[in-house]
Amino acid sequence: MDATPAPFETELPSRYVVGIDLGTTNSALCYVDTQEKNGPIRVLQVPQLVAPSQIEPRETLPSFHYQPPAGEIPAGGLKLPWDTAEPASCVGVMARDWGAQVSGRTISSAKSWLCHTGIDRTADVLPWHAAEDVEKLSPVAASSRYLAHLRAAWNARFKTEPLEQQDVVLTLPASFDEVARELTVQAAARAGLPRVVLIEEPQAAFYAWINKHAANWEERVTPGQKILVCDVGGGTTDFTLIRVRRGEGDRVQFHRVAVGDHLILGGDNFDLALAQHLEARFTKGGKLQPRQWDILLRLARQLKEEMLADPAPEQRSVSLPTTGSKLIGSSSSLTVTRDEVRQVLVEGFCPHVSLNDKPSARRSGFQEFGLPYANDAAITRYLAAFLTAHRNVALDDVNLPAGQDPARPDVLLFNGGAFLSKLLQQRVVDVVTSWFSTPEKPWQPTVLENDRLELAVARGAAYYGMVRRGQGVRIAASLARTYYIGFESEPPSAICLLPGNAEPGQEVVLDRPLELLVSEPVEFPLYVSSTRLADRPGEVFSVDREQMTPLPPIRTALKTRRRSERGMVSVKLHAMLTEIGTLELWCAEQRGERSWKLQFDVRSTTQTDLTAHQSAAEEEGFVDEQTWAACQQVLENVFGPGSTEKPDSLMKGLTTALEMDRADWPTSLLRRLWEALLALEAGRKKSAVHEARWLNLLGYALRPGYGLAVDDWRVAETWKTVQGKLAHAAASSRTESLILWRRIAGGFSAGQQRAIAEPLLALVRQLHKQSTAGGKQAAAFSVQDSIEVLRLLGSLELLPGTIKLELGTLLVDLLPKKKLEGIRPAMQWTLGRLGARQPMYGPLNTVVAADVAATWLHALLQIETPDAQTVFAVVQLARKTGDRYRDIPELIRDRVLAWLEQQNAAAHILELVRAGGQLDVEEQSRAFGESLPKGLRLGGA
Structure with a gap:
């Protein structure tokens, strides 16, 4: 037992200690009144709407958000006792039940979206398939609304002890990454809870068990035992191992020693699997319309709960409303048996597997919410992998x-x-x-009894709040993950920063000195392992991608007071695990007093304007310095002071110096060319030809604007140097600037993309007005400029959906115009990028609606003389993703496939539309607009 108060407590304690379970499906709040002697843990009865104007207290708050259509709810029907104005939405029971009957107006599983790296988690993206008049929310905002409701309910009851002034412990999955943890804290702050302590849900559940058995828990466990907490909630699956040890005074201690990888796999997947099973029966293998699917999903959730209970009815009838479509044939009702449901759910998610089985690496079929669900549905397979991966963890004081x-x-x-x-x-x-029992040595695990599972986590969180005050039994929670920082070497190597047995507040100083570059952008690769828990700080290891997972790297420039200072500084690294489980890192100068605090670069996973660095580009290697010197000289001869070489000789000179075709230039060389070109920027002013060649090579060297360390900084520098600062008014300079922006568009922020797009959109509107009115085409831009304007606009994936819709609509009108045949391929390419089902670099929330893509597809299929560009644009719009709300309707897909077969499309093209998959190298280049640097693969490809 550890009764030591946490070292972070410096203020006077509040009267109440509160635990909040921010759940995927249900949230709950429990509390302890510290003025009561041995005060029990109580549950806050949360007032909430169960129907319009009908408020009832419930022990849990369903984590659903519903915005009714105008006129559906009578005036005052959404108002709660603490509301001063009529709200436009509700959360809780009514949001869950009413929302399930109206498609596209309900937010659910916001907690799962908090850890979705494929979207901008701070962007307004939910509901994922929202109706047009619905106010979308970010996963952070939706989560904050549940917390805000709990806060308002608390403050209404405890008027003199507001929740924001109490000790609040907030739970989250053990496997949440640093970004999701940070966003959870942001959600709490937005809800008016600026100070919260985080605890992992499996630990909270175990604390709830300790609290329930406070009188005799020491008799129920034995030192040396390993406790497996198996936590399968509405959205996630978490595995945690706790070792029972004997501590001081012969008292039992608990030590959390391992945490599983993050799995978006839980009750939502059960519902999806059962709904898909029933959908296949209703449609004989087809797809329901979205409204019917939403209703079926709600029915599947109810059916799951009923048929997995004990006792359960032998069968139930499931009915769907008809829509006049033939999709559901002649029947809108089915009889579903108990055995059928249990076969789908029990055998599908908890099958009998061997201990040596590994989860499948193939893509999950569950993409209905747009969430990256676990590849394999078998929870037991993941459990087997977890136990074997941590087979030898924390055996130092155990005699088996x-x-x-x-x-x-x-x-x-x-x-x-x-x-x-x-x-x-x-x-x-x-x-x-x-897995562990044999006929000769029968065995089975002891199961700890823990009732009221829907409240256990909130109860455990409240108990942990008391533990932090020195009352109760503390679980010693080690990091259960080992962190590493990479450095330049061949093969790639990394130093262990924090070991898996590190505990919150523990600081580690690495004795190994390192040389750091100051005053220039640098990147520190970070890795984490949940299996290599015995590695020690300061040890150097080759990077093992099987056991060491790359994290978003630290990107920074270590600034000094003397701006002119450049070069290397000898430092030592100091790392510390914070109380909420995140890593802080300092670089302390060895022969001085300066130090630099490094932050995890979580920007790339919380914002759309920065993309996480993930590529194999560095593995291509680097050219030798003698070769580089020859390249540098070629650039100096064209752009340097007193240069005499003509710009037309530039590419030939570089190709000769490198003795390789430019398509084979490694990305590291390209970025070095960019750096040299920026240093020689004054040389572009010599002539319009110089500027055109400089702009062309600058964009070629920096394409696609991301993929290598600190590319975001390079793009920012390019923007500052070029935007609005062309040296010559020649058409060639203007055209090359458009090409430059298209090539590096993926590195721009959403704001920069909009700044680029606005003046170009005005030109397209003018072209549309003149072309549709029968007037002459504007002469402001040449045909080549018009092509580059369109291709640039199509490359700006972060533009708002309204702009994409307007631009696509204009292009659809212009496609049939005979006098625009010269720019038709560019129009088709742009339509393909604007309406692509899978973006090249943008988050999934940038994808236009499926019905919009279907409209554009119809226009493309009407083209009288389709060519290869038409085919590929069609593929971009019709490519299958497995996400019901991104994919075009199956009837249209069948029509597209028939059309593609008429065009003699390649087998891989047909497969992309029929079943989905990855673009090959040639298709990637076509989608991007030209070849990509070696080693780079676009995220959405």
Whole structure:
């Protein structure tokens, strides 16, 4: 038992200690009144709407947000006792139940979206398939509304002790990454809770068990045992291992020693699987319309809960409203049996597997919400992989009996809504038993009893709040992940920063000195491992991508007071694990007093304007210095002071110096060319030809604007140097500037892209007005300029949907115009990029609606003389993703496939439309607009 108060407590304690479970499906609040002696943990009854103007208190707040259409709810029908004005939306029971009957107006699973790296998690993207008049929210904003409701409910009851002044412990999945943790804290701050302490849900569940068995918990566990907390909630699956140890005074201690990888796999997936099973029965293999699907998903959730209960009815009838479509044939009702449901859910998610089974790497079929669900639906397969990966963790003080597999857990504790079903609990017990039991040595794990699973996490969080005040039993929670920082070497190597047994507040100083570059942009690669928990700080290892996962790197420039200072500084690294489980890193000068604090570069995963650095570009290597000197001389001869070489000789000179075709130039060389060109920027002023060649090579060297360390800084420098600062008014300079922006568009922020687009959109509007009115085409831009304007606009994936819709609509009108045949390929290419089902670099929330893509497809299919560009634009718009709300309707897909076959499209093209998949190298180049640097692959490809 650890009764030491946390070192962060310096203020006077509040009267109440509060635990909040911000759940995927349900949220709850529990609390302790510290003025009561041995005060119990109580549950806040949360007032909420269950129907218009009907307010009832409930123990949980369903994590659903609903915005009704205008006129649906009578005036005052959404008002709560604490509201001063009529709200436009609601959360809780009514949001869950009413929202399920109206398509595109309900936000659910916001917690899962918080850890979705494929979107801008601070952007307004939910509901994912929103109706046109719905106010979209970000995952952070939606989460904050649930917390704000809990805060308002608390403050209405405890008027003199507002929640924001209490000690609040907020729960999150153990496997949440640093970004998701930070966003959870942001959601709390937006809800008016500026100070919260975070605790991982499996730990909270275990604290709830300790609290329930406060009188005799020491009799129920034995030092040396390994406790497996198996937590399957509405949106995530978490595995945690806790080692039972004997501490001072012969008291039992708990030590969290391992945490599983993040898995978006939970009750939502159960609902999806059952809904897809029923959909196949309703449609005989087809797809329901979105409104019917939303209703079926709600029915599947209810059916799941009913059929996994004990007792459960033998069968139920499921009915869907008809829509006049033939999609559901002659029947809108089905009979579903208990055995059928259990076959889908129990065998589908908890099948009997062997301990050596590994999760499937193939893509999950569950993409209905646009979320990156776990590739494999089998929770038991992930459990097997987790136990074997941590087979030998924390065995330093444990003497196992001969022949016992160290992967074996002794005790199981279930948590999460999925395990409200005793049937699923028993299946997991049976599977774990089968892994470690033999006829000669029968064995089965002890199962700790933990009732009220829907409240356990909130109760445990409140208990932990008391533990932080020195009352109760503390779980010593080590990091359970080892962190590394990479450095330049061959092969790539990394130094262990923090070991897996590090605990919150622990600081590690690495004795190994390092040389750091100051006053210039640098990148520090970061890696994390949940399996290499025995590595020690300061040790150097080759980067093992099987066991070491790359994180968004630290990108920074280590500034000094003397701006002119350049070069290397000898430093030592100091790393510390914060209380909320994030890493802080300092570089301290060895022979001085200066130090630099480094921050995780979480920008690339919380903003659309910065893309995480993930590529194999560095692996291509670097040219030798003698070769580079020859390249430098070629550039000096054209752009340097007193240069005499003509710009037309530039590319030939570089190709000769490198002795390789420019398509084979490594990305590292290209970025070095960019740096040299920027240093020689004054040389572009010599003539319009010089400027055109300088702009052309600058964009070629920096394309696609991301993919290598500190590319975001390079793009920013290019913007400052070129935007609005052309040296010559020649058409060639203007055209090359358009090409430059298109090539590096992926490195721009959303604001920069809009600044580029606005004046160009005005030209397209003018062209549309004149072409559709029968007037002469404007002469402001040549045909070549018009082509580059359109291609640039199509490359700006971060533009708002309204602009994309307007531009696409204009292009659809212009496609049939005979006098615009010269720019038709560019129009088609731009339509393909604007309406692509899978963006090249932008987050998924930038994708235009499927019905818009279908309209544009119709226009493309009407072109009398389609060419290769028409075909590829069609593929971009019709490419299958598996996300019901991004994909075009199946009837249109069938028509597109027939059209593509008439055009003799390649087999891979047909496969992209029929079943989805990745673009090959040639297709990537076509989608991007030209070839990409070696080693780079676009994120959406």
